[in-house]
Each structure stands twice: as structure tokens, then as C-alpha cells.
Amino acid sequence: MALDTKLCTFTGRMVIVGFGSIGQGVLPLLLRHIDGLTADRITIVTAEERGREEAEHYGVAFHNNPLDNDNFFQILKPLIDKGDFLVNLSVDVSSVALIEFCQRVGAFYTDTCTEPWAGGYTDSSLSPSLRSNYALRETALALRSRFEGGPTALITHGANPGLVSHFVKQALLNIAADTGVETDIPADRDGWGRLAQKLGIKTIHVAERDTQVSNQPKQIGEFVNTWSIDGFVGEGCQPAELGWGTHEKALPPDGRRHEFGCDSAIYLMRPGAATRVRTWTPLEGPFHGFLITHSEAISISDYFTVREGGKVVYRPTCHYAYHPCDDAVMSLHELVGKNYNMQAEQRLMMHEITGGMDELGVLLMGHPKGAYWYGSRLDIDTARSLAPYNNATSMQVTSTVLGGIVWTLENPTRGVVEPDEVDFRRVLDIAAPYLGEVVGAYGDWTPLQDRNTLFPEDIDEDDPWQFKNFRVV
Amino acid sequence: MALDTKLCTFTGRMVIVGFGSIGQGVLPLLLRHIDGLTADRITIVTAEERGREEAEHYGVAFHNNPLDNDNFFQILKPLIDKGDFLVNLSVDVSSVALIEFCQRVGAFYTDTCTEPWAGGYTDSSLSPSLRSNYALRETALALRSRFEGGPTALITHGANPGLVSHFVKQALLNIAADTGVETDIPADRDGWGRLAQKLGIKTIHVAERDTQVSNQPKQIGEFVNTWSIDGFVGEGCQPAELGWGTHEKALPPDGRRHEFGCDSAIYLMRPGAATRVRTWTPLEGPFHGFLITHSEAISISDYFTVREGGKVVYRPTCHYAYHPCDDAVMSLHELVGKNYNMQAEQRLMMHEITGGMDELGVLLMGHPKGAYWYGSRLDIDTARSLAPYNNATSMQVTSTVLGGIVWTLENPTRGVVEPDEVDFRRVLDIAAPYLGEVVGAYGDWTPLQDRNTLFPEDIDEDDPWQFKNFRVV
Numbered sequence: 039m040a041l042d043t044k045l046c047t048f049t050g051r052m053v054i055v056g057f058g059s060i061g062q063g064v065l066p067l068l069l070r071h072i073d074g075l076t077a078d079r080i081t082i083v084t085a086e087e088r089g090r091e092e093a094e095h096y097g098v099a100f101h102n103n104p105l106d107n108d109n110f111f112q113i114l115k116p117l118i119d120k121g122d123f124l125v126n127l128s129v130d131v132s133s134v135a136l137i138e139f140c141q142r143v144g145a146f147y148t149d150t151c152t153e154p155w156a157g158g159y160t161d162s163s164l165s166p167s168l169r170s171n172y173a174l175r176e177t178a179l180a181l182r183s184r185f186e187g188g189p190t191a192l193i194t195h196g197a198n199p200g201l202v203s204h205f206v207k208q209a210l211l212n213i214a215a216d217t218g219v220e221t222d223i224p225a226d227r228d229g230w231g232r233l234a235q236k237l238g239i240k241t242i243h244v245a246e247r248d249t250q251v252s253n254q255p256k257q258i259g260e261f262v263n264t265w266s267i268d269g270f271v272g273e274g275c276q277p278a279e280l281g282w283g284t285h286e287k288a289l290p291p292d293g294r295r296h297e298f299g300c301d302s303a304i305y306l307m308r309p310g311a312a313t314r315v316r317t318w319t320p321l322e323g324p325f326h327g328f329l330i331t332h333s334e335a336i337s338i339s340d341y342f343t344v345r346e347g348g349k350v351v352y353r354p355t356c357h358y359a360y361h362p363c364d365d366a367v368m369s370l371h372e373l374v375g376k377n378y379n380m381q382a383e384q385r386l387m388m389h390e391i392t393g394g395m396d397e398l399g400v401l402l403m404g405h406p407k408g409a410y411w412y413g414s415r416l417d418i419d420t421a422r423s424l425a426p427y428n429n430a431t432s433m434q435v436t437s438t439v440l441g442g443i444v445w446t447l448e449n450p451t452r453g454v455v456e457p458d459e460v461d462f463r464r465v466l467d468i469a470a471p472y473l474g475e476v477v478g479a480y481g482d483w484t485p486l487q488d489r490n491t492l493f494p495e496d497i498d499e500d501d502p503w504q505f506k507n508f509r510v511v
Numbered sequence: 512m513a514l515d516t517k518l519c520t521f522t523g524r525m526v527i528v529g530f531g532s533i534g535q536g537v538l539p540l541l542l543r544h545i546d547g548l549t550a551d552r553i554t555i556v557t558a559e560e561r562g563r564e565e566a567e568h569y570g571v572a573f574h575n576n577p578l579d580n581d582n583f584f585q586i587l588k589p590l591i592d593k594g595d596f597l598v599n600l601s602v603d604v605s606s607v608a609l610i611e612f613c614q615r616v617g618a619f620y621t622d623t624c625t626e627p628w629a630g631g632y633t634d635s636s637l638s639p640s641l642r643s644n645y646a647l648r649e650t651a652l653a654l655r656s657r658f659e660g661g662p663t664a665l666i667t668h669g670a671n672p673g674l675v676s677h678f679v680k681q682a683l684l685n686i687a688a689d690t691g692v693e694t695d696i697p698a699d700r701d702g703w704g705r706l707a708q709k710l711g712i713k714t715i716h717v718a719e720r721d722t723q724v725s726n727q728p729k730q731i732g733e734f735v736n737t738w739s740i741d742g743f744v745g746e747g748c749q750p751a752e753l754g755w756g757t758h759e760k761a762l763p764p765d766g767r768r769h770e771f772g773c774d775s776a777i778y779l780m781r782p783g784a785a786t787r788v789r790t791w792t793p794l795e796g797p798f799h800g801f802l803i804t805h806s807e808a809i810s811i812s813d814y815f816t817v818r819e820g821g822k823v824v825y826r827p828t829c830h831y832a833y834h835p836c837d838d839a840v841m842s843l844h845e846l847v848g849k850n851y852n853m854q855a856e857q858r859l860m861m862h863e864i865t866g867g868m869d870e871l872g873v874l875l876m877g878h879p880k881g882a883y884w885y886g887s888r889l890d891i892d893t894a895r896s897l898a899p900y901n902n903a904t905s906m907q908v909t910s911t912v913l914g915g916i917v918w919t920l921e922n923p924t925r926g927v928v929e930p931d932e933v934d935f936r937r938v939l940d941i942a943a944p945y946l947g948e949v950v951g952a953y954g955d956w957t958p959l960q961d962r963n964t965l966f967p968e969d970i971d972e973d974d975p976w977q978f979k980n981f982r983v984v
């Protein structure tokens with residue numbers, strides 16, 4: 039695909055809610071690739087002045103008008119009607135409320151994260167189970183039966199969650215080819231689950247190493263990141279969550295099952311910002327990532343579940359293992375050291391980035407070749423050469439948002455849809471030109487490598503892929 | 512004291528073993544403050560070319576000649592005789608071997624750390640107990656009885672270990688004055704122990720926050736620190752160790768007692784580089800520091816032990832709670848993430864530092880006013896204005912080394928001596944002009960502040976000063 043290809047035509051109106059790093063990054067892609075989507079058809083509704091200049095540069099209407107549960111209907115109603123598109127790229131705005139609104143008015147919808155209203159991630163009047171992404175996802179999925187066949191609402195379709203679900207499918211096909219397992223491209227969910235089972239996949243990490251740096255050192259009392267700081271801190275304060283595979287021998291001592299919903303995942307009685315796991319990417323090698331909760335951990339484990347006679351016979355463990363940029367690791371360290379009292383200053387790194395890349399992919403483990411990583415290596419210079427208003431991190435997200443919007447318009451009556459249910463090849467094709475190198479690589483890494491040397495460690499030598507071996511204690 | 516005061520006269524020869532950040536930083540101070548110590552009387556014996564330029568600048572002989580167990584006698588013998596002074600500021604050279612050598616030839620000795628020969632910190636053929644600073648200290652102290660009345664050998668006398676032992680004494684006197692407890696300056700060890708007991712001190716942290724930064728971002732595969740990288744990694748790989756107070760209700764699950772020696776300390780079955788504790792300094796506020804083993808944790812707990820009828824009736828818990836500069840926190844994170852396989856590159860930050868300070872002091876907790884921090888706030892600009900070849904961190908060390916050398920020459924026949932046995936006022940007076948602001952401050956902080964909010968935590972509400980409350984799990 040060339041960088042000026044028109045991918046589809048859309049002549050409705052579009053509202054972008056939230057215009058931070060992702061909103062700003064996606065706007066040039068939408069204008070570039072969607073025929074008929076002219077600037078005068080787009081309205082931005084956001085909660086601060088950030089981004090006004092860019093909006094004006096493109097001639098797009100910009101409303102600084104924070105949404106809440108009481109005002110969102112009045113604010114959005116005049117802007118969105120049947121056949122229009124609401125692109126939710128905000129924090130602190132309930133995804134479920136906006137999805138329901140769109141279903142009622144007949145508008146398309148997409149977002150990159152199932153967000154609660156402000157404060158929802160840390161509302162300690164809710165149990166950890168109810169503050170989880172598992173609970174948010176169940177609430178969003180509960181809309182399905184109410185709005186079957188409604189206008190497509192593609193939820194959590196960014197890089198991760200989003201793109202990584204597509205990477206998993208491509209990775210499974212690649213592993214099958216490389217290990218001599220013959221398979222068609224599975225036609226349905228059960229087929230995909232059985233392929234993963236057949237290949238022996240036990241654990242899937244979303245293994246990400248962001249190496250972007252700047253020469254502006256992080257200040258004390260400043261949270262620095264390459265994407266939403268509110269978003270990251272919010273999910274970092276939620277319980278660590280992971281899809282819980284059938285090969286796991288024992289629940290972690292601080293692990294809990296939810297008492298409702300699909301039961302594909304567990305949560306730990308601690309925040310992800312304070313929970314580290316061992317993982318691996320081809321360029322970085324072994325490292326410690328944070329087990330930050332993400333909906334893909336839950337949806338992927340759910341999607342690849344194989345049932346026989348109603349009984350779960352196979353499910354992979356799946357979770358995020360995230361090494362954000364170094365300044366964000368330091369920011370987390372400071373945040374946790376101050377008992378989750380947010381820093382006074384925030385800085386979303388963009389122009390000041392001097393180097394580095396986002397190495398983002400999925401790591402599939404347990405098959406005969408050990409560990410296979412498949413993903414995107416996008417460095418900051420490449421990202422900047424591809425589109426304005428992006429860094430390496432945002433571009434992996436915005437290109438997938440573009441792909442999701444195109445797929446939505448091509449599949450307009452699917453109701454509420456998760457990334458795992460989308461045509462992965464269509465989205466990968468659209469996103470690919472923006473992802474830098476898309477590569478697969480095998481590694482002989484296991485979480486038992488170099489363990490038990492300085493001190494005895496409590497590990498399971500018999501099965502390297504037990505969660506207990508990944509976890510850093 | 513003025514910056515050109517001559518503090519004492521010394522006309523013997525001096526050998527400086529190791530000429531890294533501390534050796535290079537101390538040389539100008541020694542030439543400035545010790546009468547008779549001319550450049551031609553000093554010889555540097557080190558293991559690399561680093562520092563040659565500075566040595567040549569001052570006209571000091573520079574030998575790049577790494578010492579080991581087989582060659583050290585031959586190399587040092589021609590350079591050191593009765594009445595000379597060996598200043599050991601190296602890594603990877605056995606302190607005990609050099610102390611014994613000095614006792615035999617009749618030379619003075621000082622160092623800032625009890626070092627083993629290369630590889631000693633991570634020799635996994637030794638048990639964690641035998642790889643500890645506790646064991647190293649016992650071996651050094653065992654020389655005492657063999658060389659009673661020998662030339663003074665002042666061990667572990669840098670900033671910490673070293674200066675902080677003197678800070679503790681001054682802090683105790685300040686707390687006594689502020690809480691209306693009448694006391695003379697105690698005359699002996701028992702008197703100091705009883706003062707600490709009377710004041711109700713339960714736990715002492717060496718609470719340090721190094722905020723020095725540069726605009727040269729840490730590279731991947733690079734360990735960055737403001738002082739010895741080998742030294743820091745070495746101690747970070749040793750077991751976490753702490754002086755173990757009589758108020759502690761239960762040994763930590765991974766805590767062990769040693770089966771020999773003074774029994775003032777315990778160790779954890781894990782490296783300090785992976786062990787975090789909650790602490791507090793007046794400027795930084797609450798933060799997570801690393802529980803890196805240091806001999807002061809053991810010696811202070813030992814020194815302030817009160818015995819009655821041979822039975823221990825009082826002892827404070829004491830340990831390091833270290834927040835190195837941000838780049839060093841990132842370097843540790845990378846090191847631990849790669850299972851303690853050392854980075855290929857190292858950078859000891861010096862000229863490139865653009866700002867920040869070393870806030871280094873002792874935090875005495877449990878007395879009626881809660882928590883009292885007493886220490887040095889030295890920023891990089893002040894450090895640079897005071898002496899060349901120093902950053903804020905090294906200057907707190909080198910000024911104390913200077914004070915210790917002067918005290919040694921004034922007290923020449925004490926044999927092997929620890930910082931706690933030195934005249935704290937003499938050293939504080941000498942170091943003070945180089946320490947920036949030396950301040951005391953009370954805080955209402957306890958490790959229970961802001962706990963138990965997002966998730967239930969296993970804490971002891973009845974006694975905030977239990978180690979279990981400080982520890983980050």
C-alpha cells in the first residue's frame with residue numbers, strides 16, 4: 039500500500055473525542071487515506087487546549103468541552119447522527135456510555151481502550167475485581183446482545199489492545215509453517231483455538247520494549263511517557279491481570295478468579311505498576327517488563343479457548359510485559375515510591391525525542407521451537423518520515439486505528455466487536471506501511487535462563503512456561 | 512575551617528591504591544590540607560589508564576599495575592614502609608590483605624569499603640552468609656586482636672560507610688536536646704547505646720537520594736552511576752543486609768542469621784539490587800530506596816547495642832535505603848532484568864552532570880518526635896566550586912577520607928578501627944566545609960503513610976517501625 043492510497047470512502051461526519059497523542063497522530067492518516075472525509079466533516083471534542091494548533095492547521099473544528107456522564111449526550115447529539123462515526127481517543131470518558139449512545143443514534147464507533155468515567159480505575163469503593171479490565175470488558179460485551187446487528191462498534195483497537203491480536207494470528211500461521219504443521223487459515227474462533235492448541239502454545243506475552251529517549255532529563259515530580267500519562271497511570275493502578283492458561287499448575291498466592299463473566303483471566307491483588315515479569319524481545323534480549331493490565335490479555339485468552347462438551351480443554355496464558363521508555367520506568371518508580379500519588383508535572387515526549395524505537399510484538403511460547411516473537415520495530419526517524427504528529431509509539435496505534443475504521447466501514451453492521459473478531463489480514467495490510475520492520479524471530483530464551491545462580495530461587499524446572507517462572511519476586 | 516587550612520603535618524610517603532572517582536577526588540584535598548605531603552611523596556597504583564592525566568597534572572607518580580593476591584607484596588613493598596600511609600580506594604583488592612601488610616610493615620592504612628579480591632562478591636561457591644559484608648567485616652575485625660596497638664588502620668571511612676556513623680551521633684545529641692533529654696556527650700560505646708535506647712530509636716536508615724542528572728541519556732547496555740560502577744554492582748549482588756533491632760517482632764521469611772560473629776545483623780536470601788524499602792528524606796519526601804548491603808548497617812547496629820549481664824537488651828535496626836541517581840536506577844533495572852549479567856559499557860558521570868544533588872543522611876525513627884533526618888545536601892555546582900575532580904557524591908566521600916587520614920595521623924597507634932570508634936566531632940569539623948548544607952529536619956512520615964488504599968496490604972499497624980512495614984513486596 040502506498041502512503042497516499044485511498045482505502046475507502048466515507049461521507050458522513052466524524053467526531054474525535056480526545057485529541058492527545060493518539061488523536062493528533064491519527065488525524066493526518068484519516069485525512070490521507072479516507073476518501074470523502076474532508077476537514078469540514080470532522081469535529082474534535084476534547085478537554086484542554088492541547089492540539090488546537092494542529093486542528094487549526096488542518097481546518098478541523100476544535101471544541102474544548104470535557105465530557106462527563108451528565109453532559110455527554112447534549113454535547114454529542116448535535117454532532118453525531120445515523121451513519122456518522124465517533125472515534126473515541128480520550129481518557130476519563132466512559133467507553134460503554136459512548137458505545138451505547140452510538141448504537142442508539144446509529145453511528146459507528148471505535149476506541150483503543152475501554153475507559154471508565156474519571157476516577158474509575160482507582161475507585162477504592164469498588165473491589166479490585168470490579169476495578170479490573172476484565173470487569174470493564176464484560177460490561178462492554180454485555181452490550182452485544184442488546185444491540186445485535188447494530189452499527190459496528192470496534193472496541194480496543196489500537197496497537198495493544200488491537201494490532202497484537204492480529205500479530206498473534208499471523209504468528210500462529212508462521213509457526214505452523216516453520217514447524218511443518220499443515221493448516222488452512224482457520225475460519226472461526228474454534229479453528230484458531232485448535233491451531234494454537236495443536237502448536238503447543240502455552241503462554242503469550244505482549245512483549246514491548248520502548249527505547250525512545252530524549253536529552254531532556256526527567257525532572258523530579260514529572261511523569262514522562264511516549265503516550266498518555268493519565269492512561270498509563272490509570273491502568274498501572276488497576277490490578278495486574280492476565281489470561282490464565284490451562285497449563286498453569288497453581289494459582290499465584292495473590293491471584294484471584296473473578297466471580298462473573300467468561301473466566302478467561304485472573305487478577306493479582308496488587309497494581310500492575312508494581313508487578314514485574316521476565317520477558318524477551320529479539321533486539322532487547324531478556325528484560326523485566328511490567329505486568330500492566332490490558333484487555334488483550336483477557337480477550338486473546340478468551341478467543342483462543344477450546345471447549346469440548348462445554349468444558350475448557352485449552353487456553354493460553356496471556357499478558358502484557360511492558361518496558362516503557364526509560365523515563366517512564368523512572369516515572370513509575372517515583373509514582374510507586376510515593377504510594378501512587380501522581381506527579382504534579384506530566385510530559386508526553388514528542389518533539390524532544392532524539393532516538394530509539396518501539397519494539398512491540400507478541401511472544402508465543404511452548405511450541406517445539408521454543409519462543410517466537412512477531413511484531414513491529416519502528417524507530418522514531420522512520421515514524422517521523424511516515425506522518426506528522428506521531429512518535430514511534432503513537433504510530434503503531436494510529437495506523438491500526440486507521441485500519442479498524444476502514445474495516446468498520448467495510449463491515450458496517452457487526453454491532454460490538456473485539457479485535458480478535460476482525461479480519462486480521464485486512465488490518466495488517468493497512469497498518470504495515472506504518473509499522474517499520476514487521477518481523478518474526480525465534481529465540482532459545484526461557485524464563486529459567488541464568489536463574490538460581492547467586493541465590494536459590496523457587497522455580498519450576500519441569501515446565502519453563504509456568505507463570506511462576508516469569509514473575510519477578 | 513577555611514579551604515586552605517593545613518590540618519596536620521605528614522612527611523612520610525603515601526600510596527593511593529585505586530584512582531577512580533574517589534582517588535581522583537581526594538588527591539586535591541590531601542595536597543591542600545596536609546602539610547608536608549608534597550606530590551613527590553605520593554604514588555598511585557591502579558589498574559587502568561583512567562586518572563593518568565590528573566596525576567600528571569599534579570606531578571604524582573602513576574603506576575598502572577593491577578594488584579592481586581600473588582603480586583601485591585612485591586609491588587607495594589618498595590613503596591611503603593614504617594610510618595608511610597596506604598590509602599586504599601580501589602575495587603577488587605582485598606582490604607584485609609592490605610591491612611595485614613600495613614600492620615606488618617608498620618604503615619598507616621585507610622579505606623572506604625572492605626573489599627574482597629576480584630570476584631569475591633559473586634563467588635557462588637560461597638554461601639550467601641560468607642559473601643556478605645557481615646563476613647567481610649568479621650574478617651577485618653579479627654585482625655584487631657592480632658595487631659593490638661598497631662599503626663592505625665581506619666577501615667570503611669568514606670561517606671557511607673563512614674561519615675554517616677558520625678551523623679548518627681550528632682543526630683542523637685540533637686534529638687536529645689529537642690526532646691528535653693539531658694545528656695553529656697557519651698564517653699564510650701555503652702554510653703552511646705544507652706542514649707539511643709533512652710531516646711527510643713528503633714530504626715536507623717542511611718537515607719540517600721542522589722538527584723544528579725545529565726543531558727546524555729543512558730544508552731542500552733550502559734551502566735551509569737555517580738561513583739564506582741564495579742563497587743555498586745558488587746554490593747548490589749551481595750545479599751541485602753541489615754542490622755537487626757531488638758524491637759523487631761519476627762525475622763523476615765527470607766531473613767537468616769549468621770552462624771558466627773557479633774550477631775548484630777541478618778541477611779536476606781536475595782540481592783540488594785532487587786530489594787526495595789520505603790524511606791524518606793526532607794527534600795525528596797517518601798521514596799523507594801534499595802536495601803544495598805553496607806558495613807555501616809552492621810557496625811552501627813553493633814556499636815549501639817546495649818547489653819545487660821551479657822544479654823542484648825537494646826539494638827536498633829539499621830540499613831541503607833539508597834536511591835542512586837535516576838540513570839543508576841535504570842541501570843540496575845537493566846542489570847537485574849538480564850539476571851545480573853553486567854552491561855558491556857560503563858559511564859561514571861562527572862563532567863556531563865548538569866544538575867542535582869546528593870541528599871545523604873541518617874534517618875532516626877521511633878523517638879517521640881517520630882523521624883529525624885540529619886545529613887548533607889550537596890549540589891553539583893557547590894561541589895565543583897569547592898574542589899576539582901569531584902561530583903556531589905564523591906565529595907561527601909573524599910572530605911571524610913581526608914578527615915579520617917587526619918584523625919589517623921593524630922591517633923597513630925589504634926590498630927584496626929571502625930568509623931564508630933573515631934572522634935566524630937573532629938571528622939565532622941574537617942568534612943563540614945565540603946558537605947554543602949548540613950541540616951537536621953523532623954518529619955511526620957512513617958512507612959504506613961498512604962498504605963492500604965488501592966489494595967489490602969500486610970502491615971503492622973501497631974508499630975510503624977517494624978522492618979516489614981518498610982519493605983516493598
Ligand SMILES: NC(=O)c1ccc[n+]([C@@H]2O[C@H](COP(=O)([O-])OP(=O)(O)OC[C@H]3O[C@@H](n4cnc5c(N)ncnc54)[C@H](O)[C@@H]3O)[C@@H](O)[C@H]2O)c1
Pocket residue numbers: 055056057058059060061083084085086088103104105106127128129130131150151153194195196197198199200265266267268269270386435
Ligand atoms: N490500544 C493502544 O495501543 C493504545 C495506545 C495508546 C493509547 N491508548 C489509549 O488511547 C486513549 C488516548 O491516549 P493518548 O495517548 O492520546 O492520551 P492523551 O493523554 O495524550 O490524551 C487524552 C485526551 O483525552 C482528552 N480528555 C480527557 N478528559 C476528557 C473528557 N472528559 N472529555 C473529552 N476529552 C477528554 C484530553 O484532553 C486529551 O486530549 C487512552 O485511552 C489510551 O489508553 C491506547
Ligand SMILES: NC(=O)c1ccc[n+]([C@@H]2O[C@H](COP(=O)([O-])OP(=O)(O)OC[C@H]3O[C@@H](n4cnc5c(N)ncnc54)[C@H](O)[C@@H]3O)[C@@H](O)[C@H]2O)c1
Pocket residue numbers: 528529530531532533534556557558559561576577578579600601602603604623624626667668669670671672673738739740741742743859908
Ligand atoms: N564509603 C563510601 O562512601 C564510598 C563511596 C564511594 C566509593 N566507595 C568505595 O571506594 C572504592 C573506590 O570507589 P570509586 O568510586 O573510586 O571506584 P572506581 O570504580 O571509580 O575506581 C576503582 C579504582 O580501582 C582500581 N582498581 C581496580 N582493580 C584494581 C587492582 N586489581 N589493583 C589496583 N587498583 C585496582 C581501578 O583501576 C580504579 O582506579 C570502592 O571500594 C567503593 O566501594 C566508598
